[in-house]
Amino acid sequence: MSKSIIRAAKGDIPADLVLKNGKVLNVFTEEIYAADVAITGNTIVGVGNYKGEQEIDCTGKYIVPGFIDAHVHIESSMVTPLEFSKHIVRTGTTGIIADPHEIVNVNGKKGLDFILDASEDVPVNTYVMIPSSVPATEIDTNGAGKFLAEDMLPYKANPRVLGLGEMMRFVDVLNEQRETLDKLEAFSDMIIDGHAPGITGKDVQAYRAAGVMDDHECATAEEGLEKLRAGFCILVREGSGARNLESLLKGFLEAGVSLEQCMFCTDDKHLEDIEKEGHINACIRKAIAIGVPAVKAYKMASFNAARAYQINNAGAIGPGRLADIVVVGDLSKAEPSFVIKGGKIVDEEWLESFHYELKDESLLKTVKVGNLNQKDLALAQKEVNHVIELVPNQLLTLHKEERIPGKNGEFVPNSEYAKLVVAERHGKNGKVGVCPIKGYGIKNGAVATTVSHDSHNIIAVGDNDNDILRAINELKEIQGGYVIASGNHIVDELPLTIGGLMSLDKAANVQKKTSRMVQAARNMGVQEGVDPFITLSFMALTVIPELRLTEAGIFDVSNMKFLQ
16 A cells, blocks of 8 residues: 555645545445545545645535446447446446346357456446356357356456356256356355346245345336345346336335345446436436435445445545545536546546557457348238237336238238347357237338347347348348348448447447437337337347247247247
8 A cells, every 4th residue: 555645644745636625425324524535546545624736626516436337238338348438437437347248148258358358448447247148048049159167267367357247047046957056156255146037935035045146137116125135136227128217216215125235237228328318327316306315326326336246445435445436516416517537537638548459350250140031031820929019118028919910821010010030140050030029110111130138149120021131131241230221221220340249439429320220210110118229139038028039939938938
């Protein structure tokens, strides 16, 4: 420890930087009081009355800890870790817990190495959880194959690796499947994240007893309360495709339970939504608006996450903590007046000092799909067909059995029922799955993407085969991304060449293009409450009830079986 830190803390020498005359939000005592905050190097050295080489007057403002996203997939931002960090640090997020299971499903160890390398020197503290569920289930066809406990063990030595990522294979945990138990045992001395939507009763007890410590998939307060009572931390999620914050926190407030085990996460959130709403600061603002006391909301955004993930030098305004600080004028709005990261004031000059170059160009060649035709997209019209029905603002779907429109015994989409297609794109088996989907709303066109959790095969939806095929073929040409087609022409596209998931472009350009494409999809009828791309990307994820579609056909998650 530097002697200058101790001397500065004692007030014997000036600190490098002092935030003067502000009101400090203390997460230890849940108080707010007037005090200076002294910083030397990247460390807070004291809170009280201090002098500094540089002083910033914070009269009338609040000094709060930098925000932490407790669970996020950087890949869902569709930009590199550097570009993502630049985007979110402006909103006050100074730390993230990243689970790179998207890129690892596509590229295996190469994908994990890329995330660790690309997030080493960025404007946000980036911690990594080792993906636990690659593939997400035995029925998925991913690019990487299996990522086993023995593959994971070498990564435990990395100081930014905090533990095992979301254990999506919760059924395998409950059934004591050997490969899954090996992973839990390998990380029994570290943090183990959970992912278990809808489990109840003794399954909740067993999942926690197995060593899983948290869950971000609670859709209702009842589910969250049951898991809180079992000792889980609840990661209150507010992303682009799933918005669970209001229902969870209203229920917790009504029940009068402690929020000490609760923290915020985004899981998957588009740059465009971050630009419009904010990041973790949006969670704070919404929590306060529904009645969470401001101090507790800020604590959920910082200290609770730092404590849960054992990041002992972050999450608080106090001596010895990292100088990751947000200064706000109004606690209820959570809009930063300015942000300090590691003792540095966040400005454009500082942000532009960071650089990254991709080292492994094999990550740019991952779309290996054959030439599809209309026969590949054919679906028989029966007396009743299994139908996926979307639930607005949720990742959950409903299983319907309904009479669908058709001609000559074959399904023909209309304004109510669109056609959903999943095509294997890793060069493994060339399979194509097709089913009807209700509630998407697209007219006169198709949307297609290689972002399709978690195996990231091509997923497309449309009201006619020509546009679906046109969009899929374009994805092959651009080696992954987003495509919109209409009238057998490409309306717009966003190349995502890193694993078919991320762009090498700047965040501002990706955000602008995404915004334009979302609006184009809206103009083609995609309904509010459905994100045209993020909602679509979850329709192949076979760990969220009730129905999903894979390249092998329609899958009943509730009963873990394919449907005919």
